[in-house]
Amino acid sequence: MSAQAKPAETAPETPPPFKSWGLSVRGLTKHFGGVYAINGVNLDCKEGEIVGLIGPNGAGKTTLMNIVSGTMAPTSGAVYLDGTPFAPSSAVDCAERGIARTFQNIRLFKRLSVRDNIRVAAVTRARVKRAPIDEAFIDELIGFIDLGALAGSPAGALPYGHQRRVEIARALALRPRVLLLDEPAAGMNEQETEALTGTVRAIRDRYGCGIVVIEHDLTFIMQVSQRLYVMHLGALLTEGAPQAVRHDPRVIEIYLGRKK
Numbered sequence: 001m002s003a004q005a006k007p008a009e010t011a012p013e014t015p016p017p018f019k020s021w022g023l024s025v026r027g028l029t030k031h032f033g034g035v036y037a038i039n040g041v042n043l044d045c046k047e048g049e050i051v052g053l054i055g056p057n058g059a060g061k062t063t064l065m066n067i068v069s070g071t072m073a074p075t076s077g078a079v080y081l082d083g084t085p086f087a088p089s090s091a092v093d094c095a096e097r098g099i100a101r102t103f104q105n106i107r108l109f110k111r112l113s114v115r116d117n118i119r120v121a122a123v124t125r126a127r128v129k130r131a132p133i134d135e136a137f138i139d140e141l142i143g144f145i146d147l148g149a150l151a152g153s154p155a156g157a158l159p160y161g162h163q164r165r166v167e168i169a170r171a172l173a174l175r176p177r178v179l180l181l182d183e184p185a186a187g188m189n190e191q192e193t194e195a196l197t198g199t200v201r202a203i204r205d206r207y208g209c210g211i212v213v214i215e216h217d218l219t220f221i222m223q224v225s226q227r228l229y230v231m232h233l234g235a236l237l238t239e240g241a242p243q244a245v246r247h248d249p250r251v252i253e254i255y256l257g258r259k260k
């Protein structure tokens, strides 16, 4: 575990959240006792945008995602949807507002079938929207992740890469406006990771959501992201087009551990 940045003496400048459709966080800070897991972070993800979030271990990426997805409250700062602040208080609250996520360590119901795993989220969506369960959309998602032949199989019996796809489909069953993917390529082989790039783009194109991806696999994140944020010791180090970020000497030094 690395030492964390101390809070800034003067609060970092926090530009207002954009007013168009999408997610913004402004001045987001979380400390655990003396440890600043994140400190004054700003981030935007607009409709149809794929945004990458990278940084060394302990940079604060998952803490940020935990706050946005309602599993952790911030110490200070705010989360906005369409420019309006909201305090994500639970996963169901987030689902209602259109935020869904996957987890670093896959959290499927291993004994339930692929279809039932996705259906669980479809049921949540139906409850919060007081609408019927969209069985046709469940079928569409099973087709989208190309697991039609395995729809009745227990999720826990599937290869790892397949399980990741089921988890993504389960998140999509909430019909999110913003999808948060926490290390979706972790544990995948090269072929699966390559396919995942196509899947993430296809999600954006087909379902129109904004997507925030945390990932340590640099090749994957450079390929898939339209914009990239880099965190280090709880703070935002830089943000920009992947190619520009890749050649930023500060990023090379802190993230890749060497100077150019």
Ligand SMILES: Nc1ncnc2c1ncn2[C@@H]1O[C@H](COP(=O)(O)OP(=O)(O)OP(=O)(O)O)[C@@H](O)[C@H]1O
Binding pocket: 001, 002, 004, 032, 035, 036, 037, 038, 055, 056, 057, 058, 059, 060, 061, 062, 063, 064
């Ligand atoms: N519940 C907690 N209690 C105390 N410290 C925590 C807690 N959660 C996170 N931290 C600390 O906050 C910092 C940021 O952790 P976080 O998991 O957000 O980083 P990360 O960038 O996601 O790392 P990784 O890439 O290893 O997943 C770390 O120093 C971590 O030890």
